[in-house]
Amino acid sequence: MTVTRLGAARLTECAGELADLLTDTVHGGASIGFLAPLDRAEALSWWRSRADAVAAGSLAVWTAREKGADGPGGPVTGTVSLVLPDKPNSRHRAELVKLMVHRRARGRGLGRTLLETAERAAAASGITLLHLDTETDSPAERLYRAAGWTRAGEIPDYAASPSGVLRPTTLYFKHVAPPG
Template sequence: MFNELEIEQLISIGEHTEELSELLIQVVEDGGSIGFLPPLELVDAMNYWEEVLSPNVHLFVAKRNNRIIGSIQLHMCTKLNGLHRAEIVKLMTNPHYRRNGIGRLLMEKAEEVAVKEKKSLLILDTREGDPSNLLYNSLGYIKAGKIPNYVKSVNGELHGTNIYYKEINIF
C-alpha cells in the first residue's frame, strides 16, 4: 500500500504551509497531544508552521502520492553542555494513515540524521497512555519518568507526560 511513500526533509515551509497546517489541524482534532487544543484555526496552524524552521531544526515529512501525510521535527540542542543531544518533536501522522508504519519511518529518519549530526542522545515526551508510547518503546526508547498533570485536554482534564530517551551509537 505504501510503496509510493517517501520521507523528505523540508528546508523551506513556503509551498507546504497549507498542507502542514491541514495535517496539524487533523491531528489536533483527532485528540493528538502536540501542544494545541481543538478547535485549531487554520490561521493559527499556519502561524505555527511559519515559525518552525531554523538552522537548529530539521523537519521531515512523509508523502504519499506527493501529499503530506506525516511529519516529525528534530531539534538540535544549542546549549554548550548539550551539543551531543537532540529532541524529537511533534511526530504526526494523518489519522487516516495511522498504524501503517509511517511514524516508525519518520522516527528512523530523524534518528539517521541525528547520527549524521553526531548526536548521541535523543529525548522526547508524550502524553501518558497515548499509542505513541508503544512506538517509542518498540524503537528502544527508555522511559526516564513521568510528570503528572503536565498537559490539559479539551475537556479540562489533566494528564501526565512520559519522558523518554535513547542513547545512540554515533561511531
C-alpha cells in the first residue's frame, strides 16, 4: 500500500478513481455528506471542485493505492483529507474530513494508516489540535476511539445517513505533537 499527498493537478487526474471510491463509500452506508444513490457524475464533480482548495493550501488530500502487479500503481482504495485553518486564531488546528476506505479493502488497517498519515502531516506542519465529526455508533467512530481520539460530545439529528434518516453525530478531537 502506498499513501501519497496529492497536489491540485494530481487530484484532478485521480478524480475518476476518487469518485468511484466516494460512490462505493456512500453506497456502503457511510455518512460522509452525501445521500444514496450517489451518481458518479456528481461524485466526480465534487472531487474536481476540491482542486482549487488544494492549490490554495486550504485542503490537503492523501490517497492510498494498492500495489499492482508492476508496483504501487494499483487502484485508489482509500483517502483522507485535512481542512487547514483560514483564520489567524485557528492556525493551530485542522479538521479531519472524508476518511474513506473502499469496501474491498476494509479490515486490513488502511483506515488507521490514513488516519496516522494525516495526524503526522498535521503535526509536522505545526498543527497541534485536530477535530472531526462522525456518525454516532459507526465503524468510523470505533476507529477514532481506538486511535486515541477524545469524544467531545454528541449532537442529535445532525446529519442524514445515505438513506436519508437523521442520525446523531459525535465530535472528536486529538492533540498531536510535532515530530522529534
